[in-house]
Amino acid sequence: xxxxxxxxxxxxxxxxxxxVFANHNHSTLTVNTKVSSVDWVGKxxxxxxxxxxxxxxxxIHLHDGHLSGGxxxxxxxxxxxxxxxxxxxxxxIGHLNSADFFDTKNHATATLDITSFKKTExxxxxVSGNLTIKGITKPITFPATIEMKxxxxxxxxxxxxxxxxxxxxxxxxKFFEDLGDKMIDDEFIIKFEIAAQ
Numbered sequence: 001x002x003x004x005x006x007x008x009x010x011x012x013x014x015x016x017x018x019x020v021f022a023n024h025n026h027s028t029l030t031v032n033t034k035v036s037s038v039d040w041v042g043k044x045x046x047x048x049x050x051x052x053x054x055x056x057x058x059x060i061h062l063h064d065g066h067l068s069g070g071x072x073x074x075x076x077x078x079x080x081x082x083x084x085x086x087x088x089x090x091x092x093i094g095h096l097n098s099a100d101f102f103d104t105k106n107h108a109t110a111t112l113d114i115t116s117f118k119k120t121e122x123x124x125x126x127v128s129g130n131l132t133i134k135g136i137t138k139p140i141t142f143p144a145t146i147e148m149k150x151x152x153x154x155x156x157x158x159x160x161x162x163x164x165x166x167x168x169x170x171x172x173x174k175f176f177e178d179l180g181d182k183m184i185d186d187e188f189i190i191k192f193e194i195a196a197q
Contacts (some may be wrong), residue, residue: 019184025065029153031058032074034194039082041189045181049092054078056109060153061195067125067146072110072194077104083096095096100170101163107134124148127157134165144192145153157195160187 033055042049053074060070079096081089097104116127123145131140144157164186169175171184 002069025063026068027062028172029060029062029151031055031196033057037193039191040079041191043185043188045103045108045183049081050082050083051079051093058194058196060114060155060194067148069116069129070114072112072114072192073109076102076108076110078096079104079112101168102139104126110134111139114171117146130181131161134157134168152197153195154195155192157192159190160193161190163187163188 025168026181036055036058038053038054038055040053042053053076056073056075058070058072069141077097079093079102081092084092096102099106102110112129113132114127118126118128120126120143125146126141126146127138127144128141130137140159140161142157144155146153146155148154150183164172171179171182172186173179173183174186176183
């Protein structure tokens, strides 16, 4: 009788363990940094500048086949300018790398830690997470179009970021007066195109 009870207990435990494992089916997709891209747009009174920046590494996590989280690491020192060339582009890039803006010498990377995905309609999702720039972390939520097929993911997103939340105050009308046409918008735009598998 004791052996029968022990056997039944083992079977029950095995069944429970299998169920737990099935309900915790985790997998990870690795971001393809060669084909993924990040573009930026910064506006000011007299116009705007555009450019790109590289993804250092990234991963998207799934739970039971559903998007559950992820992490994207941006190489801040890789920032480029696409609306100018030569000396003027070099000056802008140098300024963006300086302490006035992203201080890439002391803060080489920025990080987007994704905590949740909420599907709304079709391929549209609301993505929530925490964005870290210059060592300062703030919550962020933005819409994204995400497509998944055959274990591959393609995501497109655009977010507006208030740079002053990350101690980037240069040229901000919030902190400086009489800037005239030298005033720079507090918000800049980031556009992501992510491929992962």
